[in-house]
Amino acid sequence: MSNSSIPVRKFDAVIVGAGGSGLRAAIQLSEGGLKTAVLSKVFPTRSHTVAAQGGVSASLGNSEEDHWHWHMYDTVKGSDWLGDQDAIEYMCRMAPEVVVELEHFGMPFDRTDEGKIYQRPFGGHMSNFGEKPVRRACAAADRTGHAMLHALYQRNVRANTQFFVEWMALDLIRDESGQVLGVIALEMETGEVVAFHAKATIFATGGAGRIYYSSTNAFINTGDGLGMAARAGIALEDMEFWQFHPTGVAGAGVLITEGVRGEGGILRNSDNERFMERYAPNAKDLASRDVVSRAMVTEINEGRGCGPNKDFVLLDITHLDPATIMKRLPGIREISIQFAGIDPIQAPIPVVPTCHYQMGGIPTNYKGQVVAADGVPVKGFYAAGEVACASVHGANRLGTNSLLDLLVFGKSSGDSVIEDLATGKVAHQDLPENFAERTLARLHRLNTQTGGSDVNETRLELQRTMQKHCGVFRFKDMLAEGVAKIVEIEKAVARTEIKDKSQVWNTARVEALELDNLIEVAKATLVSAEARKESRGAHVRDDAPDTAENPNGRDDANWHKHTLWQREGSSLSYKPVTMTPLTVETIALKTRSY
Amino acid sequence: MDERERINRLRWRCTRRAMLEMDLLLGEFLERIFPTLGPAQADAFIILADMEDLELWPLINGSRECTDSVQAEVVALLRDVRVK
Numbered sequence: 246m247s248n249s250s251i252p253v254r255k256f257d258a259v260i261v262g263a264g265g266s267g268l269r270a271a272i273q274l275s276e277g278g279l280k281t282a283v284l285s286k287v288f289p290t291r292s293h294t295v296a297a298q299g300g301v302s303a304s305l306g307n308s309e310e311d312h313w314h315w316h317m318y319d320t321v322k323g324s325d326w327l328g329d330q331d332a333i334e335y336m337c338r339m340a341p342e343v344v345v346e347l348e349h350f351g352m353p354f355d356r357t358d359e360g361k362i363y364q365r366p367f368g369g370h371m372s373n374f375g376e377k378p379v380r381r382a383c384a385a386a387d388r389t390g391h392a393m394l395h396a397l398y399q400r401n402v403r404a405n406t407q408f409f410v411e412w413m414a415l416d417l418i419r420d421e422s423g424q425v426l427g428v429i430a431l432e433m434e435t436g437e438v439v440a441f442h443a444k445a446t447i448f449a450t451g452g453a454g455r456i457y458y459s460s461t462n463a464f465i466n467t468g469d470g471l472g473m474a475a476r477a478g479i480a481l482e483d484m485e486f487w488q489f490h491p492t493g494v495a496g497a498g499v500l501i502t503e504g505v506r507g508e509g510g511i512l513r514n515s516d517n518e519r520f521m522e523r524y525a526p527n528a529k530d531l532a533s534r535d536v537v538s539r540a541m542v543t544e545i546n547e548g549r550g551c552g553p554n555k556d557f558v559l560l561d562i563t564h565l566d567p568a569t570i571m572k573r574l575p576g577i578r579e580i581s582i583q584f585a586g587i588d589p590i591q592a593p594i595p596v597v598p599t600c601h602y603q604m605g606g607i608p609t610n611y612k613g614q615v616v617a618a619d620g621v622p623v624k625g626f627y628a629a630g631e632v633a634c635a636s637v638h639g640a641n642r643l644g645t646n647s648l649l650d651l652l653v654f655g656k657s658s659g660d661s662v663i664e665d666l667a668t669g670k671v672a673h674q675d676l677p678e679n680f681a682e683r684t685l686a687r688l689h690r691l692n693t694q695t696g697g698s699d700v701n702e703t704r705l706e707l708q709r710t711m712q713k714h715c716g717v718f719r720f721k722d723m724l725a726e727g728v729a730k731i732v733e734i735e736k737a738v739a740r741t742e743i744k745d746k747s748q749v750w751n752t753a754r755v756e757a758l759e760l761d762n763l764i765e766v767a768k769a770t771l772v773s774a775e776a777r778k779e780s781r782g783a784h785v786r787d788d789a790p791d792t793a794e795n796p797n798g799r800d801d802a803n804w805h806k807h808t809l810w811q812r813e814g815s816s817l818s819y820k821p822v823t824m825t826p827l828t829v830e831t832i833a834l835k836t837r838s839y
Numbered sequence: 840m841d842e843r844e845r846i847n848r849l850r851w852r853c854t855r856r857a858m859l860e861m862d863l864l865l866g867e868f869l870e871r872i873f874p875t876l877g878p879a880q881a882d883a884f885i886i887l888a889d890m891e892d893l894e895l896w897p898l899i900n901g902s903r904e905c906t907d908s909v910q911a912e913v914v915a916l917l918r919d920v921r922v923k
């Protein structure tokens with residue numbers, strides 16, 4: 246196939262992704278009068294944002310005094326000082342505005358008696374610079390993400406945004422100068438490959454949690470945006486930082502909320518011991534997420550895991566009154582029966598620390614512009630949401646800050662596009678002669694491969710390697726072995742074979758193409774993690790322990806910097822953390838303790 | 840649309856959903872139970888798979904009533920799925 250056989254569609258802007266961040270960006274563009282295309286692998290309101298239940302944070306102060314500066318402090322501290330303070334200030338200052346805007350878009354927030362948005366407490370939300378808990382989370386019952394997505398989608402329908410549903414973007418188009426000119430995408434229903442030629446391209450493709458064997462993320466989170474960016478020569482930032490949730494159902498990954506331990510659930514090892522008593526004598530099973538996760542992994546690594554492979558621990562609620570379980574935890578009982586085959590009234594639930602959220606991503610500034618290593622924006626390229634790294638979450642995300650990130654940076658990336666177009670910074674450029682060559686070669690290889698590797702088996706191998714070698718608790722030798730293994734798996738990914746060669750609705754092909762993206766994310770994660778010789782936030786190494794000189798294993802003298810992983814040669818470089826906020830004083834480095 | 844296309848489209852809609860729980864449940868159902876369904880039940884399942892997760896979940900956990908008896912049969916089968 247030559248380039249000329251690919252149809253080209255021209256837009257002012259193309260957005261890849263129709264979750265919270267993509268839809269928020271699309272509102273800016275469509276209402277700003279730009280001809281905008283939004284591509285999505287699924288119908289917009291099926292995006293993974295739906296899964297978010299907890300809420301979205303904003304210092305509205307509806308129930309008690311609150312201030313964006315306190316929110317900023319909590320976020321910097323939560324990030325273990327790896328977050329950029331300009332971006333964090335921007336996000337926290339903008340929070341009340343974007344949340345109220347969302348309310349005006351029709352978001353059915355829970356209300357106080359006076360009709361204001363109701364706010365509830367959440368882990369890590371404090372008033373007066375860490376003094377005492379404050380109510381900052383705004384929610385719509387336990388369906389905040391769902392409600393948010395519907396409100397944003399309706400607004401887009403009104404603004405005539407053009408959606409391309411069940412289309413998969415395959416690659417970025419860049420010219421010789423590095424400017425981004427759109428994407429190449431595959432329509433699943435026809436198998437047709439089309440170029441979306443745009444002045445501006447926004448990536449809002451969400452996370453990549455499926456690189457892990459045990460993940461709370463839906464199957465759709467295959468890191469396509471990261472894969473596309475990496476193949477196009479864009480470095481990925483801070484990919485070693487992944488947030489884990491202590492209690493995912495072993496195997497399935499489905500989340501069991503902290504509420505179960507709140508109701509009296511106990512974690513036990515193969516000796517039936519309540520092991521948290523040893524690790525956290527006071528808080529025990531209710532210690533913070535990272536403490537519990539690490540304790541679980543230590544138990545498993547020291548041979549006290551349960552089951553035939555000794556690879557999980559047990560969450561026990563059998564001592565609770567069945568009536569209490571039926572009344573307070575009915576959903577959890579159902580989940581356990583369906584996904585672990587166990588009725589928790591009779592037997593404990595097998596659980597493992599489970600991958601939940603990706604802090605790293607495509608490097609951007611707080612305006613949503615993708616930036617090169619020197620901080621200069623990549624012309625025509627923008628990113629927002631979980632795929633992007635602004636970086637507001639640094640080494641560890643605070644609960645409810647992700648939904649906020651979608652709103653703030655979805656909006657700011659849209660505003661940047663409008664401004665860059667209006668000022669002529671970006672305009673339509675001709676597509677280069679060979680713009681589709683690599684993508685078509687990739688598709689051709691997949692169509693003609695014989696004697697190759699199986700997609701499912703290779704994906705499983707990748708996921709097991711990440712789980713074992715780069716999980717919640719990291720070990721020097723395991724990381725090094727993991728890097729060697731992932732390089733081998735990469736070879737298998739380059740030789741995947743699919744039996745179904747048909748054009749229309751070829752899901753085998755799509756899954757092979759998703760695997761092409763997963764491998765880039767897995768490599769970036771392992772290589773970045775192996776290199777970072779400290780513990781910080783979610784990246785915890787056995788050989789970087791808590792000492793007087795380096796509390797919690799954090800080594801600011803050598804490692805207070807962002808990682809940048811480049812696909813070419815799988816090489817690393819580093820850039821400084823922005824410590825200067827926009828208007829307030831720097832929040833100086835301090836030991837993170839709660 | 841031929842049978843392969845029909846099944847593949849359904850597979851995408853069963854395994855690329857908003858919530859992991861639903862990917863697992865509908866994916867497992869499609870592999871193991873769907874091939875055993877009669878035509879009316881198969882049609883009912885396709886309608887269920889086209890629903891959003893937060894419409895479908897209340898049917899599965901019984902907090903919302905099914906609209907007809909065939910749908911109720913399929914939902915009962917879904918409820919019995921044990922993900923391996």
Ligand SMILES: Cc1cc2nc3c(=O)[nH]c(=O)nc-3n(C[C@H](O)[C@H](O)[C@H](O)COP(=O)(O)OP(=O)(O)OC[C@H]3O[C@@H](n4cnc5c(N)ncnc54)[C@H](O)[C@@H]3O)c2cc1C
Nearest residue numbers: 262263264265266286294297299414451630631645647648
């Ligand atoms: C179980 C769970 C609970 C959570 N709860 C909370 C919470 O309470 N509060 C909070 O703040 N955060 C929460 N999070 C995190 C938060 O939900 C996510 O980080 C956020 O929703 C991601 O939104 P997004 O817009 O970046 O991407 P998504 O909503 O994941 O959307 C990605 C979009 O990109 C599209 N896409 C991807 N690849 C391609 C491609 N190649 N071509 C075309 N389209 C593509 C998809 O179709 C989709 O439309 C939770 C996460 C999980 C897993």
